[in-house]
Amino acid sequence: MAGLDVGTSYIVLAKDNNGNIEYKDFRDAFYIIKPSSPVATKMIEKGLSGKVFIKDNDGSFILLGKDAIEKAIERNDTAKRPMYRGVVSAKEKDAKRVLAFILQEVVGQSSEPGQKLVYCVPAQPVDQEDEDFDIGYHEDVIKTILQEVGYDARSINEAEALCYAELDTNDYTGIGISCGAGMTNICVMLNGEPTVVFSTTKSGDWVDRMSAVATGEPDSVIQAEKEAGGFKIGEPNDSPILAAVSAYYERLIDYTTKQLSSALTGHKMLPKFKDPLTIVIAGGTSQANGYIEQFTKKLSDNNFPLAIKEIRHANDPLHAVAKGCLIASQIL
Ligand SMILES: Nc1ncnc2c1ncn2[C@@H]1O[C@H](COP(=O)(O)OP(=O)(O)OP(=O)(O)O)[C@@H](O)[C@H]1O
Numbered sequence: 001m002a003g004l005d006v007g008t009s010y011i012v013l014a015k016d017n018n019g020n021i022e023y024k025d026f027r028d029a030f031y032i033i034k035p036s037s038p039v040a041t042k043m044i045e046k047g048l049s050g051k052v053f054i055k056d057n058d059g060s061f062i063l064l065g066k067d068a069i070e071k072a073i074e075r076n077d078t079a080k081r082p083m084y085r086g087v088v089s090a091k092e093k094d095a096k097r098v099l100a101f102i103l104q105e106v107v108g109q110s111s112e113p114g115q116k117l118v119y120c121v122p123a124q125p126v127d128q129e130d131e132d133f134d135i136g137y138h139e140d141v142i143k144t145i146l147q148e149v150g151y152d153a154r155s156i157n158e159a160e161a162l163c164y165a166e167l168d169t170n171d172y173t174g175i176g177i178s179c180g181a182g183m184t185n186i187c188v189m190l191n192g193e194p195t196v197v198f199s200t201t202k203s204g205d206w207v208d209r210m211s212a213v214a215t216g217e218p219d220s221v222i223q224a225e226k227e228a229g230g231f232k233i234g235e236p237n238d239s240p241i242l243a244a245v246s247a248y249y250e251r252l253i254d255y256t257t258k259q260l261s262s263a264l265t266g267h268k269m270l271p272k273f274k275d276p277l278t279i280v281i282a283g284g285t286s287q288a289n290g291y292i293e294q295f296t297k298k299l300s301d302n303n304f305p306l307a308i309k310e311i312r313h314a315n316d317p318l319h320a321v322a323k324g325c326l327i328a329s330q331i332l
C-alpha cells in the first residue's frame with residue numbers, strides 16, 4: 001500500500017513501515033542536455049554520475065528532479081516542468097514521457113502484482129472555463145503510468161486526502177485547503193464524505209510569476225528567495241524581491257478567500273453544519289511566515305459564510321496530502 005501526491009512542484013510518496021510513515025520527496029522537474037560531440041557526451045555522462053537521468057534516443061540526457069533545477073541554474077537556464085497548474089502540461093511536448101520516468105523512479109516496480117496505490121488529482125477549478133481545463137486526461141495518464149509498473153492505482157481528490165490526514169480528531173468534518181504551486185485545492189467534508197470540492201489556479205507559481213514581472217528577475221530566482229523566507233506577509237520588506245513576494249502573497253490570499261466565500265455561499269451541496277468548523281491548511285505555499293494569520297483575517301473580511309472554530313496549519317504541510325492518500329489506500 002502506498003500514497004502518492006502528484007504535484008506541480010513536488011511528487012511525494014508515502015509508505016508505511018511498521019506503523020511509521022516514510023516519505024520520499026522528488027522535485028517534479030527536468031532538464032535536457034544535448035551534447036555537441038561524442039567527446040562531450042562522454043564528459044557529460046561522467047559529470048552526471050550519481051544523479052537521476054535518462055539517456056534519450058537522440059543522444060541527449062534528461063536530468064530529473066532537484067538535479068535538473070541545479071544544473072539549469074548552473075547554466076543560466078530554467079528547468080522545465082512536466083506539469084502545469086496541477087495537471088500534465090499541454091505546453092511541453094515531452095511532458096507525458098518525462099512524468100512517466102519521474103513517477104516510475106519515485107514509486108519503483110510494485111513488489112507484488114496489484115499492490116494498492118492511491119494518488120491524488122486536483123478538482124475542477126472554479127476560475128477557468130470547463131472547455132479550457134479538464135482533469136480527466138491527467139487522471140488517466142497517471143493511472144496508466146502507475147499500472148505499467150504493476151500497481152492497482154486509484155485516484156482521490158487532493159484536498160479530500162488532506163482531510164483524511166488531518167481531520168481524524170474532528171470526526172472527519174471540516175474543510176481542507178491544499179496550497180500548492182499550481183493550484184489551491186479545497187474540500188468540504190462531512191463525516192468522511194467529501195461534499196464540495198473545487199480548486200483555483202493561483203498559488204505559489206502565480207506569486208513567483210507576478211513578482212518576476214514586478215522586479216524583472218527570473219521566476220526561478222524569485223522562487224528560491226521566497227522559499228528561503230526572510231519576509232512576513234503583510235509587513236514591509238527592504239528587499240525589492242521579498243517586498244513584491246509579500247505583496248503578491250497578500251493578493252493571493254485575498255483572491256483565494258474571495259473565491260472560497262463566493263463558491264460556498266448558497267452552494268446546494270453544502271451541509272448544514274451544526275457546530276463551527278475546523279479549517280486545516282497545508283501545502284508548500286502555506287509555509288510562508290504569516291500565511292495562516294493573513295488567511296484568517298481575509299476570510300472574515302471577505303464574508304466567509306460558515307461559522308469557524310479554528311483555522312490551523314497541518315502538522316507536516318508538505319507531506320499531509322501524501323499521508324492522506326496512504327490512509328485511503330489502507331482503507332480501500
Ligand atoms: N518555505 C516556503 N515558503 C514559501 N513557499 C514555499 C516554501 N516551500 C515551498 N514553497 C512553495 O510551495 C509550492 C510547492 O508546494 P507543494 O509541494 O504543496 O505543491 P505541489 O503539490 O507540487 O503543487 P500543486 O498541488 O499545485 O500541483 C511552490 O510554489 C514552492 O515555491
Ligand SMILES: [Mg+2]
Binds near residue numbers: 005006007158283
Ligand atoms: Mg499539491
